[in-house]
Amino acid sequence: MIRLRLALVAVACALLSPVFSRPLAAQENPYFVTYDHNLEEPGNLEVEYFSTFGTQRTGNDFHSYWTELEYGATAWWTTEFYLDAQTTFHDSTVYSGFKWENRFRPLKHEHWINPVLYVEYEDINGTDKTLKEVVGHDVESDYLTSNAEARQEHKREVELKLILSSNTKGWNFSENITAEKNLSNGPWEFGYALGASRPLSLKASARRCAFCRQNFTVGAEMYGGLGDRYSFGLKDTAHYLAPVAAWNLPSGWTLRLSPGFGLNDNSHAFLLRWGVSREITGFGDMVRRMFGGRP
């Protein structure tokens, strides 16, 4: 039921978007976990739906999914809202919670390495299986708990990231350092994500085409935990390596796909991620007009 509602929200927003936005070819990166320094254009809203299918040794496989609403508040500030849910096979479908993230670009100009500061508040329960970030000693066995039991755990967490990213010769290289803390208890937990990607062609085609090489961006990302304040390091942590691919369609839609592989026994053996998104241009202006403001 929840899944249906989430899907409906995403589809409704996406279907409505052509009413008030011009078609435009998005230029989105292919990452699922790693962030780069490119923020949403001011006034634009990106509606995104993502899924992760994960295998679970000695337990039930799962399918988690989330909707993201990403808004470019200014050229240096992007704010994003998430709604998460998941289905554990042979168990149940549950709503996992919401997250609100903000990314700030502190420097005015482009540099060799570009920092972005990231702050996120999470209000989730123990059923969250999005694996959008892997921190601390998050390991596969944590996900064995049944949904009925896991949803009793209520977590309010704050997550900070330092995003470092470079665009050079068509390549994007991004490094994220994550620190996360449960506000009620628990130590700071740390994690990392690394990503590299490149469009198949750097030059744009002189005609609109769905299958032109510049519309496809491919790369890889690697992410995992780094322990916590009391036991920093790689011991008892999970790590993943995932090829990533994005297809930016001329109609404004972006499709992403990523098969991910666990790198040690603490990791899920296989994660299959996919996502669809669409950018709505001029969303901020539309809202301003609703309140009598001028675009």
Added chain:
Amino acid sequence: MKLALSLLMVSAVLLCASVVLANGQNAAKDDKPNDDQSKDNKSAGIYGELAKAPEKASKRVNPLENDPEAIAAGRLLFEDHCAECHGDKAEGGKKGPNLRAPEVQNATPGTLFWLLTNGVVRKGMPVWSKLPEPQRWQLVRYLKSLGVVQPVPAEAAIKP
């Protein structure tokens, strides 16, 4: 129920952010004698950024200067990424200044490339380094192909 509350929250957050930004923009406009002057001042500020391009950057030559397809490709890129703010004909739009003004058209290709790469983040122009370098050069080639169009003064426009 939780989902409905969450949806309400996201709407509230986005609306609040937009309203705050809109109020800020309107407050800034109220301080000015009129909208045209305000827009002119904003444009002047953004044109002023062109002068900040380092000499080395401004002297860069467009490697696609002789590419026969660069203008057509640049036009599509402009429609996708720039027209929303600068208008379909690049003569200035809701948020962005006229790109056919002499300040822009007389700038060197290297200067325009530098501005595209760095943006004018504090004044609302995003960084476009996410476009690969050849695509930014294609955009520059298209912009330079447009030629100068002087904005028509408001008084002249209403005279018969």
